[in-house]
Amino acid sequence: MRLRARSRALRSSPEVLMMPRARIFLLTSLLLPAAIAVDEHQVVVAIRDRIVAHATPGKPGPYKVTIPNTTVSYEMVPIRAGEFEMGSSISDPQAKKDEQPQHKVRVDSFWMQAHEVTWDEYRLFMFERQAGETGNKDAAVDAVSRPTRPYVEMSFGMGINGYPAISMTQHAANKYAEWLSAKTGEFYRLPTEAEWEYACRADASPNASSLDDYAWYSANSHGKYQKVETKKPNAWGLFDMLGNVMEWTLDAYAPYRSEPLQNPWVKATAPYPHAVRGGSWNDPAARLRCASRVSSDPSWKQQDPQLPKSIWYMTDAQWLGFRLVRPGKVPSAEEMYKYWNSGVEQDTE
Amino acid sequence: MDDATKPERREFLKAAGASLVAGFPAIISAQTVTNAIKVGLVGCGGRGTGAASQALKADDYAELTAVADIDQSQIDKSLENLKKLQRIADRIKVEQPKQFLGLDAYQKVIDGGVDVVLLATPPGFRPFHLAACIAANRHVFCEKPISTDGPGVRSVIETSERAKQKNLSLVAGFCWRYSNMIQDTFHQMEDGAIGKLLTYYATYYTSPVKPMPPASARPAGMSDVEWQIRNWYNFVWLGGDSLVEQAVHSADKIAWAMHDQPPVSCVGVGGRAIPAEGGNIYDHFEINYVYPNGVRAFLANRQIEGCYNENSDYIVGVDGTCTIGRGPVPRIEGKQNWTWQGEKYDMYQREHDVLFASIRKGQPINDGKRMATSTLLAMMGRMAAYTGQEITWDQALNSQERLFPDHLDWKGSFDAPPRAQPGVTKFS
Numbered sequence: 001m002r003l004r005a006r007s008r009a010l011r012s013s014p015e016v017l018m019m020p021r022a023r024i025f026l027l028t029s030l031l032l033p034a035a036i037a038v039d040e041h042q043v044v045v046a047i048r049d050r051i052v053a054h055a056t057p058g059k060p061g062p063y064k065v066t067i068p069n070t071t072v073s074y075e076m077v078p079i080r081a082g083e084f085e086m087g088s089s090i091s092d093p094q095a096k097k098d099e100q101p102q103h104k105v106r107v108d109s110f111w112m113q114a115h116e117v118t119w120d121e122y123r124l125f126m127f128e129r130q131a132g133e134t135g136n137k138d139a140a141v142d143a144v145s146r147p148t149r150p151y152v153e154m155s156f157g158m159g160i161n162g163y164p165a166i167s168m169t170q171h172a173a174n175k176y177a178e179w180l181s182a183k184t185g186e187f188y189r190l191p192t193e194a195e196w197e198y199a200c201r202a203d204a205s206p207n208a209s210s211l212d213d214y215a216w217y218s219a220n221s222h223g224k225y226q227k228v229e230t231k232k233p234n235a236w237g238l239f240d241m242l243g244n245v246m247e248w249t250l251d252a253y254a255p256y257r258s259e260p261l262q263n264p265w266v267k268a269t270a271p272y273p274h275a276v277r278g279g280s281w282n283d284p285a286a287r288l289r290c291a292s293r294v295s296s297d298p299s300w301k302q303q304d305p306q307l308p309k310s311i312w313y314m315t316d317a318q319w320l321g322f323r324l325v326r327p328g329k330v331p332s333a334e335e336m337y338k339y340w341n342s343g344v345e346q347d348t349e
Numbered sequence: 350m351d352d353a354t355k356p357e358r359r360e361f362l363k364a365a366g367a368s369l370v371a372g373f374p375a376i377i378s379a380q381t382v383t384n385a386i387k388v389g390l391v392g393c394g395g396r397g398t399g400a401a402s403q404a405l406k407a408d409d410y411a412e413l414t415a416v417a418d419i420d421q422s423q424i425d426k427s428l429e430n431l432k433k434l435q436r437i438a439d440r441i442k443v444e445q446p447k448q449f450l451g452l453d454a455y456q457k458v459i460d461g462g463v464d465v466v467l468l469a470t471p472p473g474f475r476p477f478h479l480a481a482c483i484a485a486n487r488h489v490f491c492e493k494p495i496s497t498d499g500p501g502v503r504s505v506i507e508t509s510e511r512a513k514q515k516n517l518s519l520v521a522g523f524c525w526r527y528s529n530m531i532q533d534t535f536h537q538m539e540d541g542a543i544g545k546l547l548t549y550y551a552t553y554y555t556s557p558v559k560p561m562p563p564a565s566a567r568p569a570g571m572s573d574v575e576w577q578i579r580n581w582y583n584f585v586w587l588g589g590d591s592l593v594e595q596a597v598h599s600a601d602k603i604a605w606a607m608h609d610q611p612p613v614s615c616v617g618v619g620g621r622a623i624p625a626e627g628g629n630i631y632d633h634f635e636i637n638y639v640y641p642n643g644v645r646a647f648l649a650n651r652q653i654e655g656c657y658n659e660n661s662d663y664i665v666g667v668d669g670t671c672t673i674g675r676g677p678v679p680r681i682e683g684k685q686n687w688t689w690q691g692e693k694y695d696m697y698q699r700e701h702d703v704l705f706a707s708i709r710k711g712q713p714i715n716d717g718k719r720m721a722t723s724t725l726l727a728m729m730g731r732m733a734a735y736t737g738q739e740i741t742w743d744q745a746l747n748s749q750e751r752l753f754p755d756h757l758d759w760k761g762s763f764d765a766p767p768r769a770q771p772g773v774t775k776f777s
């Protein structure tokens with residue numbers, strides 16, 4: 001099955017805010033008899049082969065990954081399989097309607113990135129030269145589509161080194177996961193909404209009175225995001241699950257149902273809304289709860305004056321980032337494709 | 350702001366949506382106005398297409414009826430993308446005879462029975478496109494900047510005056526003027542929040558914009574004119590250079606802080622650090638302006654990958670400093686502390702809301718002088734950097750250098766002048 005042929009020429013459309021690489025390649029494509037179409041599925045199969053070859057059995061534990069040919073690293077924290085009550089109980093005074101009904105969810109084991117993806121990491125994906133990819137081409141890495149170069153400064157003056165990356169679309173986060181998988185030989189994807197909440201809860205009840213100790217939010221953030229890992233981690237060693245930047249999940253934002261579920265994932269059928277979690281530097285304490293949900297909105301791309309709007313940037317979501325998980329089991333190529341390609345990245349409003 | 354008073358973001362967004370409808374005079378309700386406003390688009394790139402969508406969203410009875418470009422595939426893509434937007438899809442009424450191709454296509458759109466023209470080509474074309482619109486009594490949305498040379502700026506000033514006499518609306522794409530967040534910030538300063546202005550420092554450090562493809566990518570037989578227009582950003586006669594094409598947004602804010610009064614003069618440095626691949630623009634500038642009261646303004650821009658990026662304004666007064674672009678919202682620190690609060694309007698949409706409301710009400714607005722001043726402010730900086738000389742406002746305003754050729758032939762040859770060399774390149 002070939003869903004969408006991909007060549008660099010198809011990466012994106014022209015944008016004023018974002019530099020249209022496509023413009024250049026559209027021109028170049030005039031020279032070619034036909035644009036070289038790359039089957040997205042072949043790309044995924046090649047990456048999966050690399051992941052399978054790389055896999056080493058061993059006991060799961062925390063470990064550090066240095067992105068190949070760079071000095072940039074991140075830590076992975078093991079999260080054991082388990083069951084939890086997802087959402088909020090009716091008796092919880094802070095609970096919002098969309099957190100109900102509370103329902104039992106079982107999730108398989110995975111590793112999760114200890115901190116939100118930083119600009120140090122994300123900029124390697126944005127700029128291949130900074131990832132040392134312009135000399136020795138790696139076909140699998142090179143085949144993953146990358147963001148257009150932004151016209152504007154995307155940290156909005158809030159800082160780069162050690163700070164969380166922001167303002168990317170869910171599509172961009174998915175492609176980052178695909179790129180990082182190709183780079184490292186480990187399978188990464190966004191967490192499902194259930195995995196995210198399970199990891200946030202960490203089998204513990206957060207003590208509201210100490211929110212300042214482990215979260216950046218409106219009362220202590222001085223109006224901007226802060227460096228990752230500068231507050232205390234949660235019980236499972238995850239930093240900034242609450243606060244700093246909100247985090248993308250894989251799921252469409254949809255009402256809960258009451259029946260128990262195993263590894264649930266609501267795959268989106270429209271560009272909006274997706275479920276975003278954790279609250280941010282810009283939110284009050286009430287938003288910084290593991291059960292709290294936010295739905296993505298087209299207004300998050302307001303500052304993009306072009307049509308079509310960028311599939312890579314949400315110029316107005318300056319409080320939105322993500323982190324990735326690595327599931328214990330390596331999925332099939334078909335499943336990987338679904339995780340990395342939402343198919344609904346184009347705005348229609 | 351504490352938790353109790355700060356609305357949560359989602360509620361914020363919903364509330365903002367509501368106030369957009371209630372608070373904006375611009376939204377024309379279906380009950381009161383039913384005659385169509387016909388819109389023509391000149392330049393069907395991403396920005397032009399975006400402008401067309403904003404125009405049609407601004408007024409429920411606006412319809413797109415004619416378009417112009419140099420490339421049919423660009424037109425096809427533009428219309429296809431517009432038709433994907435449910436709210437406006439049925440008002441995209443551009444049949445094949447109203448899809449005009451070529452360098453004279455703008456005139457066919459203007460003459461094609463439209464009421465409003467959206468000008469979104471590369472800026473070198475703007476002065477004569479705008480003149481043709483006003484000559485034919487069309488209202489105009491005009492993207493920034495408005496020219497690439499001095500004669501073009503003077504032409505636009507004249508044209509804007511004619512628009513005023515003819516009661517035509519002319520709205521410029523200097524978008525920050527239509528941002529409620531930046532409007533509020535400048536109002537604070539006008540009300541004395543930082544006291545007497547001492548200096549304005551603006552940065553526009555970004556990645557390269559639309560870099561020139563290598564000469565080997567040029568298709569055999571493609572004329573100079575076509576090749577350069579397709580890569581317009583890299584040629585001063587078409588794009589004006591990065592200072593005039595991009596950092597002009599910062600120049601516009603400087604002009605705003607100076608109440609749109611011109612500086613006395615400026616000096617500047619600039620050059621090219623990365624290969625130009627046959628283009629003739631610089632990739633960095635730093636300009637120092639001096640105003641009649643001795644106030645200084647500094648404008649720095651760079652478009653080189655891998656460098657420190659920043660797009661900020663530091664506006665220093667005797668009583669405090671206003672900072673824009675260091676963090677998501679502007680703030681003032683000093684005798685009075687202030688941080689902008691509220692929900693941002695979509696400033697690009699606002700431009701069109703205002704334009705169409707002015708047309709409906711018969712109360713024309715005219716951004717002409719302002720857009721010319723802001724463009725020339727950036728342009729005089731370019732002139733100073735290119736020549737290595739001090740350039741006065743009067744010199745810039747009376748510059749005789751015509752960058753844009755009088756006659757342009759799509760199949761023609763055209764040697765763009767070599768990149769400017771300070772100390773060698775002469776002001777004219």
